[in-house]
Amino acid sequence: MATVAEIREALRGVKDPEIGRSVVDLGMVRDVEVVGGRVTVTLALTTMACPLQGRIGAETKEAVQRLPGVAEVSVRFAAMSEAERARAFGAAEKRQEKPTAAQFNHIAEVVAVMSGKGGVGKSLVTALLAVSLAKDGKQVGILDADITGPSVPKMFGLQARPEGSPAGLLPVPTRLGIRVMSINLLVEREDEAVIWRGPLVAGAVKQFWEEVVWGDLDYLLVDLPPGTSDVPLTVMQSLPVAGLVIVSTPQDLAGMVVRKAVRMANQMNVPILGVVENMSYFTCPDTGKRHEVFGPTRGEELAAAAGAPLLGQLPIDPEVSRFCDAGRIEDYESDAYRELARAFARANGAKVKAGTAR
Ligand SMILES: Nc1ncnc2c1ncn2[C@@H]1O[C@H](COP(=O)(O)OP(=O)(O)OP(=O)(O)O)[C@@H](O)[C@H]1O
Ligand SMILES: [Mg+2]
Incomplete structure (x- = not known):
């Protein structure tokens, strides 16, 4: 069965479509729980009203499902705390910083x-x-x-x-x-x-x-x-x-x-x-x-x-x-x-x- 570390690694391939960076790098993966073949991933979103929630959820599921021994994946969403948001935006800003x-x-x-x-x-x-x-x-x-x-x-x-x-x-x-x-x-x-x-x-x-x-x-x-x-x-x-x-x-x-x-x-x-x-x-x-x-x-x-x-x-x-x-x-x-x-x-x-x- 895939370990938590392996699952986190697999999630590097899932990107926030708006910012273009991995949900892992953006600090959006708040929790990964593995019980037998069942995996629950909790993602923190900048806002619960995030219009891209469905897409990020589906991609997360797909990425985890591909790992060996995974029978079922559920994705939960939570709203980011202030600290998480600051980190995510800081990372995004760093990426978007284009030299002028x-x-x-x-x-x-x-x-x-x-x-x-x-x-x-x-x-x-x-x-x-x-x-x-x-x-x-x-x-x-x-x-x-x-x-x-x-x-x-x-x-x-x-x-x-x-x-x-x-x-x-x-x-x-x-x-x-x-x-x-x-x-x-x-x-x-x-x-x-x-x-x-x-x-x-x-x-x-x-x-x-x-x-x-x-x-x-x-x-x-x-x-x-x-x-x-x-x-x-x-x-x-x-x-x-x-x-x-x-x-x-x-x-x-x-x-x-x-x-x-x-x-x-x-x-x-x-x-x-x-x-x-x-x-x-x-x-x-x-x-x-x-x-x-x-x-x-x-x-x-x-x-x-x-x-x-x-x-x-x-x-x-x-x-x-x-x-x-x-x-x-x-x-x-x-x-x-x-x-x-x-x-x-x-x-x-x-x-x-x-x-x-x-
Ligand atoms: N002192 C000079 N002796 C000989 N020819 C000159 C002299 N000054 C300018 N010319 C010639 O006169 C023409 C017009 O010059 P130039 O293009 O520099 O003028 P301009 O004020 O920049 O023109 P425009 O208003 O169209 O931009 C050019 O063919 C240039 O080689
Ligand atoms: Mg001129």
Whole structure:
């Protein structure tokens, strides 16, 4: 005849269907009585009204009946005591504890790159700032928050899909080790159009923050879509953005566009780290002469409008497009961008000292 120990062992195969753990591990087997060929098992349930009582009872009977010498099995139910319940729930919680990305993410600064209008070079500035910071030994990530017009993976020539882990998706590393997450890395084809409504787009951006294992980063740069619409709002609301970098060109109605961005930043209580004027000038390769192609530079005017330092004035460089198109942005060397990265790091340090970091 089966012993009490053997019966308990057999009951390991019976699981609480809701929690998915054995009734033995959950401390639900309160008593096992063996008299001749008759076995009585008493199970403690979290509540006597447990809707799964019938199923657990039937499985218990079946498991015990299979043992040698067992002629009859009856199952009794009792309600768990407080102590038993605490133990059972404690065990269940332990099992359900899933690692989260947040447990692995230690990000010193989240900085969003913003502009009043499209095509001014936000993505390029984000990418080259990341490259310069990485070359200066910083750990950098880029969150491509431009869901409907993502351009970051192409500049770095990234093809690999993000790998999964129990805690979340892993960003794809560039050759210099910049960690990138973009919707472009997740869609089947690079040129696939993402046509989503606003809330879905905002949801995806939030997921890139909450469900991506970024790890330890000095900077997470967020490449925003143009304008001051849904996504910039979501980013500023849902991410601990420490500061904004505003990109503009001399061509813009600079003052107005920057003022709009400043208003939004103020409303959202996010400091502006600095302003970058892109496409400020073109240096003629033949004569070495500077031409202000898009009109006189307005760097100082921009900085005054933003109440923040001018981090850099970047030249128009036809070379840069070639590097972008070839997916080799990391090979592009430019003093202007190295200087930009240093000014950025200085502005960041000043902000932290001034205690405006969030
Ligand atoms: N300083 C520059 N010299 C040469 N080409 C540039 C420069 N800045 C940007 N470009 C080119 O201009 C185009 C637009 O740049 P980019 O994609 O970075 O702008 P964006 O502001 O991110 O645009 P969007 O608003 O669509 O996101 C790209 O092809 C880029 O290579
Ligand atoms: Mg862009």
